[in-house]
Structure formats: C-alpha cells, structure tokens
Amino acid sequence: MTNAMQPGIRVSEIFGPTIQGEGMLIGLPTVFVRTGGCDYRCSWCDSLHAVDRRFRRDWEMMSTDAVWQKVIALSGGQPLMVSLSGGNPAIQPLGGLIDRGHGEGYRFALETQGSVPKQWFADLDVLVLSPKPPSSEMTTDWAAFDTCVEAAQDKPRMALKLVVFDDDDYAYAKDAAARYPQLPVYLQPGNHTPPRPGNEGALIDMAGVMKRMEWLVEKVTRDRWFEARVLPQLHVLLWGNKRGV
Numbered sequence: 748m749t750n751a752m753q754p755g756i757r758v759s760e761i762f763g764p765t766i767q768g769e770g771m772l773i774g775l776p777t778v779f780v781r782t783g784g785c786d787y788r789c790s791w792c793d794s795l796h797a798v799d800r801r802f803r804r805d806w807e808m809m810s811t812d813a814v815w816q817k818v819i820a821l822s823g824g825q826p827l828m829v830s831l832s833g834g835n836p837a838i839q840p841l842g843g844l845i846d847r848g849h850g851e852g853y854r855f856a857l858e859t860q861g862s863v864p865k866q867w868f869a870d871l872d873v874l875v876l877s878p879k880p881p882s883s884e885m886t887t888d889w890a891a892f893d894t895c896v897e898a899a900q901d902k903p904r905m906a907l908k909l910v911v912f913d914d915d916d917y918a919y920a921k922d923a924a925a926r927y928p929q930l931p932v933y934l935q936p937g938n939h940t941p942p943r944p945g946n947e948g949a950l951i952d953m954a955g956v957m958k959r960m961e962w963l964v965e966k967v968t969r970d971r972w973f974e975a976r977v978l979p980q981l982h983v984l985l986w987g988n989k990r991g992v
C-alpha cells in the first residue's frame with residue numbers, strides 16, 4: 748500500500764544479498780532493489796523484465812516503508828550497500844528510501860543512463876552513469892546527462908560505465924570519457940545473448956562474450972587508454988542469465 752505522504756515506488760524485484768556483478772563496486776555484497784519501467788528501450792537490454800510494459804503485472808507499487816522492510820529482512824538488519832537499479836531507477840521517488848537507509852547505516856549506489864536528473868542524486872553514496880552507445884539504438888541527450896552530473900554536486904563517488912560491442916561503441920566510450928575527464932571509466936563487453944523474460948535459462952554465448960572481452964582489452968592497451976578499466980560482468984560468468992542472483 749502507498750499513501751499520499753509517501754509516493755509509491757514501482758518495484759520489479761528486490762533480492763540478495765548477492766554480489767555486485769559489474770563496474771566500480773564489483774564483488775561487493777549488496778541487496779538489489781530493481782525498479783520497474785524505463786524511458787529507454789536498448790536493443791540489447793538485459794533487464795527486459797523490468798523495462799517492457801508487457802511484464803508490468805509482475806511489478807508492484809510499494810511504499811518506501813515496504814521496500815525498506817524487505818531490504819532489512821534480506822540483509823538481516825546488517826548495514827550494507829543497497830544497489831538501486833532498473834529499468835531506470837531515476838524515474839522512481841527514491842529520495843525517502845535513501846534517507847531512511849542512511850539513518851540506519853546503509854549505503855546506496857544507483858546506476859542510470861543519465862537521462863533523468865534528480866535532486867536526491869546528491870544524497871547517494873555511489874552514482875554510476877551509464878550512457879548507452881550506438882549499438883543500443885538509443886540517442887544520448889548530453890544536455891540531460893550534464894544535468895544529472897550537476898545534480899550530484901560532486902557528493903557521491905561517481906563513475907562512467909560503458910558497454911562496448913564494436914568499434915562505434917568504443918569511439919562513443921572515448922568521446923564520453925573525454926567529456927567527463929573527472930570521472931573514472933569502466934568498460935564492459937556487451938552480452939549479445941541477453942536474457943529474454945521467461946527464458947532466462949537459455950544458454951549464454953560465453954565464448955563470444957569472452958572473445959569480446961579480449962578484443963576490448965587489446966583495443967584499450969593498443970590505444971594506450973591507460974585510465975580505462977575493463978571488466979566482465981561477474982554474475983554472467985557465474986550464473987549466465989539467471990535472475991535474482
């Protein structure tokens with residue numbers, strides 16, 4: 748139930764503790780709060796169950812209290828990093844949840860494509876901005892992205908995370924890094940066999956993903972892009988496309 752004082756949060760799933768599988772917090776134990784709905788529709792989205800409105804019957808409008816109680820239950824009341832993900836979590840009212848969790852010693856990391864700025868970005872502990880490259884078939888609104896960076900007011904730890912499938916994506920990643928030289932850059936090879944809702948058990952082309960990882964490492968080193976960090980998706984290596992891990 749939600750009430751007038753407490754705007755509802757559209758939730759796709761809450762699970763954990765598990766480890767963060769990618770980017771600057773890779774390997775860190777966390778509980779995921781995955782919100783439902785996204786203003787993008789990337790061609791290779793690996794979270795379609797939290798994006799495609801066909802699955803919205805599985806989403807639940809929850810109060811901040813209800814989300815918080817679930818995080819407390821999953822973490823056994825022991826503070827940890829909560830990962831706010833989606834979909835695009837920036838389109839949900841998460842400021843109250845962050846305040847509530849901070850009051851109890853929890854920390855919050857949010858990943859977004861940087862299309863919708865929110866004032867409460869400044870309250871996060873970690874903000875990962877992941878603009879989507881050409882292979883996603885989305886177009887980046889850099890003015891909106893700038894506003895997201897400004898909204899954070901340099902308060903959270905911030906990073907750029909870029910998925911790279913091909914040379915065009917790589918060129919886009921270099922451009923993004925040049926625009927925001929103050930932000931550390933994480934590159935991640937794309938998964939061209941992402942999960943399809945209802946068929947998460949389908950085999951992933953792991954050999955293909957690892958080949959792209961090798962290609963990316965070679966590209967970065969040959970290019971002497973020594974500030975970039977290249978990381979695979981740890982959860983994909985461990986569990987393929989399985990959900991809720």
Ligand code: SF4
Pocket residue numbers: 785786787788789791792793794795798833834835860879
């Ligand atoms: S922005 Fe993220 S969640 Fe939204 S469609 Fe793209 S990959 Fe999926």
